[in-house]
Amino acid sequence: MQDTFRAFVVNRTEDTWSADIKTLTAAELPEGNVTVRVAYSSVNYKDAMAASPNNKVVKAYPMVPGIDLAGTVAESSDARFKPGDPVIATGYELGISHWGGYSELVRMPADWLVPLPSGLSLREAMALGTAGFTAALSIHRLEQNGLTPGSGPVLVTGASGGVGSLAVAMLTGLGYEVAASTGKDAEHDYLRQLGAGQILHRSELTPDAIPPLQRQRWAGAVDAVGGKTLAFVLGTVRYGGSVAVSGVTGGADVATTVYPFILRGVNLLGIDSVYCPMDTRLALWKRLAGDLKPKGLLEGISQEITLDELPKTLERTLGGTGKGRTIVKLSER
Structure with a gap:
């Protein structure tokens, strides 16, 4: 050595x-x-x-x-x-x-x-890294709570970042209809190349006033932002849908109510990639070398x-x- x-x-x-x-x-x-x-x-x-x-x-x-x-x-x-x-x-x-x-x-x-795992090079593993593992864990938890490609559109916030980009690509590869939210107008073409069928500016998800319940739009969401964005997204998820949250770039405080949870059965899923149990970790890295490996x-x-x-x-x-x-x-x- x-x-x-x-x-x-x-x-x-x-x-x-x-x-x-x-x-x-x-x-x-x-x-x-x-x-x-x-x-x-x-x-x-x-x-x-x-x-x-x-x-x-x-x-x-x-x-x-x-x-x-x-x-x-x-x-x-x-x-x-x-x-x-x-x-x-x-x-x-x-x-x-x-x-x-x-x-x-x-x-x-x-x-x-x-x-x-077989199917990944060392370089590909780091193109995924914690961001890819977090995206995969988010999708895994959404699927555990009933999300399928036939459920409806899935929203990804912070979509031009590491977790968001990989979530968009993974969901697209699995056959989901994906909407991507970003504050970077210059990255719209990039997100479309990853497979996003709809792109929203992040300002659409952070209005001055956020009603606790709004029009039901998303079957599920991967939220890498938190804060005001998460508060808005919770009120737009369809009945029984879930939001997997992993980020705080929009802030750690979430001003919301219990109504999305008790009137629409929405699930808020916390995603922790740091202390995730090894059996889940091994299974997800195997998937990252297989069906979750982005094109x-x-x-x-x-x-x-x-x-x-x-x-x-x-x-x-x-x-x-x-x-x-x-x-x-x-x-x-």
């Missing part, structure tokens, strides 16, 4: 803040029984937050951000994994309380690792950068200027 490696490290002391690419030694790796040589990571909004000086998400310093990674096992003391095995890791507070994917080498507990994943939805390009990309992500998915290439292996 290599003696030194490069990583993007953020650090805070009482008087200073730094966010730099550093050369580290294997002795500096955190505890764990599996060491992974990282091939790819990805860029997520939480990563951009972790790389900003006033963030409240990082729980210990110094920290290597990156909530996703895919690579091959370099060393293992766990019988489930051997050197050379391709693996994925997402969630479990990677990049928040345990060093994450923006590093050529990582070490972690074997219990956090998912074997790369054009590498060509139309994602773009690739190097570790050296990462700091500027994180700044743009925090400013909300990105779309789709950004893959970070760490090594050739």
